[in-house]
Amino acid sequence: MSRIIPIAVGITVLAVCLFSLRPANSPWSSITVSPRLVSVQRFPENELCAFDDLASAAALPPDNLLRAPRSASAIARSLTVGSTSAYAASQNSGEVADISRPPVRTIRDTYPTYSFVSVDNQHDQVVLQDNNLWSIRVFNRLENTPPGAPPSVPKRIIQGPKTDIQFNNGMYIDPKNGDIYSVETDTGDKVVVFDRTKQGDVEPTRILRVPHRGFSLAVDEDKQELYVGVQYPPQVPVYRKTASGDEKPLRSLQGESTRLSDAHGVALDTKKKLMFVNNWGHVSDYLTAGTGRFEDASISVYPLDVRGDAAPLRVIQGPKTQLNWPAAMSLDPDTGDLYVANDVGQSILVFKETDEGNVAPSRVIKGTKTHLSYPTGVFVDAKNKEVWAANFGNATATVYPLSANGNVAPLRIIRSAPEGYEGLRLGKVEAVAYDTKREEYLVPN
Amino acid sequence: MTHPQIAAFARLAKENTPPTRTLIGQKTLISRTMHAFDYDPVHDEIVVNSPLAQAILIFRGGANGEEPPVRYIQGPHTQIVGTGYGALDAVTVDGVNNEIFLPVASNSVLVFDRTATGDVAPKRVLHGPDTQIQFPAPGDRGALPAVGVDPIHNLLIVPSRASLLIFDRNASGNTKPLRVISGPKTELGGGKPHVYAPKGWIVATAARGAIGVWSINDNGDVPPRWRIPVTKITGMNVNGVEIDPVHKEIMVPTGNGNTVFTFSVPEIFD
Numbered sequence: 001m002s003r004i005i006p007i008a009v010g011i012t013v014l015a016v017c018l019f020s021l022r023p024a025n026s027p028w029s030s031i032t033v034s035p036r037l038v039s040v041q042r043f044p045e046n047e048l049c050a051f052d053d054l055a056s057a058a059a060l061p062p063d064n065l066l067r068a069p070r071s072a073s074a075i076a077r078s079l080t081v082g083s084t085s086a087y088a089a090s091q092n093s094g095e096v097a098d099i100s101r102p103p104v105r106t107i108r109d110t111y112p113t114y115s116f117v118s119v120d121n122q123h124d125q126v127v128l129q130d131n132n133l134w135s136i137r138v139f140n141r142l143e144n145t146p147p148g149a150p151p152s153v154p155k156r157i158i159q160g161p162k163t164d165i166q167f168n169n170g171m172y173i174d175p176k177n178g179d180i181y182s183v184e185t186d187t188g189d190k191v192v193v194f195d196r197t198k199q200g201d202v203e204p205t206r207i208l209r210v211p212h213r214g215f216s217l218a219v220d221e222d223k224q225e226l227y228v229g230v231q232y233p234p235q236v237p238v239y240r241k242t243a244s245g246d247e248k249p250l251r252s253l254q255g256e257s258t259r260l261s262d263a264h265g266v267a268l269d270t271k272k273k274l275m276f277v278n279n280w281g282h283v284s285d286y287l288t289a290g291t292g293r294f295e296d297a298s299i300s301v302y303p304l305d306v307r308g309d310a311a312p313l314r315v316i317q318g319p320k321t322q323l324n325w326p327a328a329m330s331l332d333p334d335t336g337d338l339y340v341a342n343d344v345g346q347s348i349l350v351f352k353e354t355d356e357g358n359v360a361p362s363r364v365i366k367g368t369k370t371h372l373s374y375p376t377g378v379f380v381d382a383k384n385k386e387v388w389a390a391n392f393g394n395a396t397a398t399v400y401p402l403s404a405n406g407n408v409a410p411l412r413i414i415r416s417a418p419e420g421y422e423g424l425r426l427g428k429v430e431a432v433a434y435d436t437k438r439e440e441y442l443v444p445n
Numbered sequence: 446m447t448h449p450q451i452a453a454f455a456r457l458a459k460e461n462t463p464p465t466r467t468l469i470g471q472k473t474l475i476s477r478t479m480h481a482f483d484y485d486p487v488h489d490e491i492v493v494n495s496p497l498a499q500a501i502l503i504f505r506g507g508a509n510g511e512e513p514p515v516r517y518i519q520g521p522h523t524q525i526v527g528t529g530y531g532a533l534d535a536v537t538v539d540g541v542n543n544e545i546f547l548p549v550a551s552n553s554v555l556v557f558d559r560t561a562t563g564d565v566a567p568k569r570v571l572h573g574p575d576t577q578i579q580f581p582a583p584g585d586r587g588a589l590p591a592v593g594v595d596p597i598h599n600l601l602i603v604p605s606r607a608s609l610l611i612f613d614r615n616a617s618g619n620t621k622p623l624r625v626i627s628g629p630k631t632e633l634g635g636g637k638p639h640v641y642a643p644k645g646w647i648v649a650t651a652a653r654g655a656i657g658v659w660s661i662n663d664n665g666d667v668p669p670r671w672r673i674p675v676t677k678i679t680g681m682n683v684n685g686v687e688i689d690p691v692h693k694e695i696m697v698p699t700g701n702g703n704t705v706f707t708f709s710v711p712e713i714f715d
Contacts, residue, residue: 085712088658088670094630096657096672103679103706104694107458115447131447132703166701169447185446186700212530213477215447231446231477232497233529262476262497282476282497287583289526289551290564292499292519297471324471324511327447343448344470344511376447392448422463426703427446430684431637432696433484433491437506440453440465441687441696442491443705444479445446 107441109424111151111417112137116328116377117390117397118173123196125155126414127180128390128397129171129377131427135159136168136180136194137416141384145415151395152414160201164192167428169376170216170229170266170328179205183214183228186428191217191228206244211237216328218266218275220304225250227266229277233286234260236277253277255309256285259300265329267338269353273304274313276338276353278326297323299340299351318358322349327376330387332402337362339387341378348378348389348400365389367407371398374425386411393423446477451493454705456692470511474502480534481591481637481685487540488559490515494547496532499525501545501557518545518557520564526550528581531588535637541596542614544568548589552578554603556617571601571612573619579605591637593647600661602638602647609633609647611661628666632657639688646670646713648695654683656697658713673708675699681706690714 089097113132120127124141137154145152158180159165166188172181178196189212192204208226216229224241237249253260262280269276281295298317302310317323324345331338336353340361347366351359365387366372377390377397385402395417398410417423427445435442452464468475474495482493489506500519504512519525527533528550537546543559553572557565571578581587593602599614600623608627612620626633636650640661651657654676657669673695675683681699688695693711698704 086671087712089668094668096632096668097670099671099673099708099710099712100678101708103697104709105457105459105707106704107454107462108460108702108704110460167446213446232532280476281471282474282495284497284499284527286527286529286532289524289549290499290521292495292525294474294495294498294500294519325448325469374448421461424461424463424703425448425450425452425467427448428700429698429703429705430480430700431482432685432687432698432705433482434687434689434696435453435484435491435506436486436689436691437489438453439456441456441458441705442451442453442482442484443464443698444451444475444482444493445449445477 107424107443109426111395111421111423113392113423113425113427114377114390114395114397114416115169115392116171117388118171118379119381119388120173120178120196121175121381121383123178126388126397127171127173128414129168129182131167131169131392133159134165134168136165136171136182139414142412143414144412147419151416151418156199158194158198158200158202162201162203164188164190164204164207168192170214172217172219175221181217181219181226183210183217185213185215187212189214191226208239208243209246211235215264216266218268220268220270222270227268227275229263229266231262231264232282234258234263234279236260236263236266236275251307253302253306253308253310257309257311259298259312259315261295264327265340267329267331268304269331269333269336270304271333272336272353274353275302275304275306276300276329276331277302278323278329278340280325297321297326299323299326299338301353314356316351316355316357316359320358320360322347322361322364328378330378330380332380333382339378339380341375341389343374343376343392346372346374348372348375348387363405365400365404365406365408369407369409370400371396371410371413393425394421395423449475449477449479451475451479451491456689466509468504468508468510468512472511472513474498474500474514474517478532478534480531480588482536483538485538485540485559490538492536492538492545494533494536496527496534499523499527499533501525501536501547516560516562518561518563518565522564522566524549524551524553524555524567524570526583527589528583528585528587530586531581534588535591537592537594537637539594539596539614546592546594546601548580548592548603550580550583550589552576552580554578554592554601569615569617571616571618571620575619575621576612577605577608577610577622577625578603590635593638593640593649595640595642595661597642598645598661600640602640604633604635604638604649607631607633607635609638609649609659624662624664626659626663626665626667630666630668631659632669632672634683636683636685639686641688641690641714643690644714648686648688648713650683650686656683656686656695671710671713673710675706679706
């Protein structure tokens with residue numbers, strides 16, 4: 001009996017789902033749906049009846065039609081709304097005809113998309129920024145997801161509307177107290193700071209408003225200054241580390257002479273007083289028409305205390321560099337080696353901090369053994385002599401020996417999706433175009 | 446944004462279905478903030494802006510991977526300018542009449558020949574106080590809307606604040622709109638309008654997270670003929686809309702959920 005009941009309920013749920021997807025000219029189109037078996041003529045191409053994961057559905061408003069109607073009777077109740085064809089409203093009446101049917105299909109990724117990684121050496125934890133489900137996930141540093149095993153479970157998750165986490169990217173972990181700093185890359189326009197122990201749907205300890213399109217964070221602990229890499233208009237404002245609210249930056253690097261262009265990663269060498277910024281080469285002055293142009297991707301190097309429209313000390317740029325949508329950067333304070341997450345290059349590039357011009361990286365971590373998949377985050381764990389990558393493409397973080405070079409297997413993998421999963425790599429889906437020839441949706445980030 | 450790809454998904458793709466192909470990488474010249482773009486079915490091309498570089502990119506329809514555009518429009522003669530906040534985020538192609546329509550931050554709609562390449566001037570510019578076009582200025586905290594084209598009835602639909610301005614498709618200079626849909630009953634949302642020409646419907650975003658359907662012949666303070674209350678149904682916001690008349694569906698991208706919903710709406714297309 002214990003097996004029969006779930007099967008019967010499952011058949012009933014399936015039948016109700018299929019019934020709801022009948023053609024618009026169905027003879028049942030005007031009757032009220034009830035939870036009963038009906039004849040099924042063909043399986044429709046439209047498969048969605050409700051969210052498959054309860055967490056997403058539960059987060060919807062109480063009157064939402066997709067909100068976790070898991071019981072057959074609940075599903076039946078939800079489908080009575082908007083299940084019939086709606087005729088156009090007469091504009092003379094001033095009324096509007098609502099079409100309230102649920103969507104027939106949904107494209108989305110139900111797993112995390114890791115955009116950034118950092119390590120809390122005080123507490124031996126690794127912190128991952130999830131760009132898809134809007135969360136920060138914390139694991140033990142030595143967590144490893146073996147092949148064939150289910151996804152690893154985080155020690156804690158910071159997630160929910162109170163957190164103000166959206167399309168966050170750059171992170172910084174305070175080496176003394178473990179505070180988590182995270183910058184929002186889209187319309188949030190803010191840096192949020194969480195106490196190390198925070199989890200769940202909690203408000204940030206403090207919020208700092210920063211320019212639109214903030215991408216990366218770096219901190220000079222000696223001077224207690226927070227650097228924010230901003231994509232466009234490209235700039236690097238520098239704040240007091242403990243700044244909050246609408247506090248203005250202490251100084252900012254911005255202007256045509258800087259050669260900043262669609263700026264992304266920022267790394268600091270506080271010993272040698274240098275700042276490194278990488279650029280994608282999309283150039284324009286937004287105040288002046290027709291000033292757009294394209295350049296090769298680059299890494300520009302500045303004095304640590306640079307301000308205003310200042311030229312870089314030197315620039316790494318050219319085809320030998322292999323730079324291809326460079327994202328986060330991290331510097332080994334002991335050697336001065338500069339590690340670059342090279343997104344579309346599917347690699348981690350390592351440059352000497354004295355490099356200049358069209359130079360090849362001194363080391364490249366790349367290849368099928370590495371499990372790298374569109375890496376956008378990189379972090380040098382100097383204490384443990386390891387380098388981490390956050391892989392935007394497959395819901396994993398991978399870690400390698402700091403001296404790794406070539407096609408090397410990771411020491412460990414933290415995986416948050418089924419083995420072999422290929423993520424959708426979506427990020428702020430604001431448009432869709434339909435390719436009628438190939439019957440494909442074209443979806444930009 | 447972290448990874449500004451253009452991903453292609455099979456029409457029947459569902460949750461966790463990976464893309465069939467993606468346009469990515471330095472060679473593509475694409476960047477973040479691609480908020481409205483087009484597929485041209487007549488010439489099998491993708492027309493999209495490079496929003497941070499004041500450029501219009503044209504790709505093969507089947508472009509894949511690190512494929513460069515077949516041509517692009519950029520330079521001092523183009524008059525292209527976006528906003529600091531919203532950049533140059535929207536473009537529309539009319540494959541029937543071989544034209545590309547680009548709203549820019551100077552309260553103008555630039556029209557380029559579809560085959561133009563390099564540093565070229567627009568073939569005409571719709572601009573002036575009589576047009577009633579009000580777009581954000583370069584320094585404003587706002588984004589430019591996308592326009593819609595009806596190549597059958599020769600109409601250009603321009604969202605401007607809470608209005609839809611309906612022009613003759615060939616309108617140029619300081620030209621008055623033929624009709625204006627505007628007022629509290631309209632529930633207009635300001636997103637890219639699509640025209641389903643056989644029925645003369647304008648499908649566009651509406652207020653309170655909805656998709657609305659108006660007529661190309663509407664004028665004044667008129668409510669939509671239909672409304673799909675997407676946010677009420679799904680809990681997610683609405684960032685645009687696309688139409689698929691063959692399968693009688695509309696697609697709605699929702700930025701806050703990294704999601705594309707497909708709704709079956711045969712009544713609009715029948």
